[in-house]
Amino acid sequence: MTTNHEAAFAERPEVYAAWGQLNSAIKAGMDLRRYELVTLAAARAAASRRSAYTSFVADPRTGHLRVVSGGEVLLERDLQRSRGVRLEASRESVTFAPGGLGWGAANTTVIVSRGARSDTVVMSRLGRVRTAW
Secondary structure, eight states: OOOHHHHHTTTOHHHHHHHHHHHHHHHHTSOTHHHHHHHHHHHHHHHHHHTSOEEEEEETTTTEEEEEETTEEEEEEEHHHHHOOEEEESSSEEEEOTTSOEESSSOEEEEEEETTEEEEEEEOTTSOEEEEO
């Protein structure tokens, strides 16, 4: 399946290659929890934008983070393969209501680790996000 950015650069493969190098250089300096925060923000924004329940899914078995709305995968990141990290989650999914607030009955903790280093993101049941080290 072709991603949106691959389709946008289809006629200019050299620009796509340069974009990939820039993207890799930026990601190399990012801390581990940044991916979780960006994916959580994408899920919350999608819920508001689509006026639909949208879920952030952290799958420890595969190392994937996903944003899913109405059965459609809007965003997927393979952190295990691309970043060499391991995921742990107290709950595998967090759902945002159409207004952008968390929906459900439990707080969720997601831990991303690589070697001896780990970063933690905690989301309250209403959607407040905080980080811990």
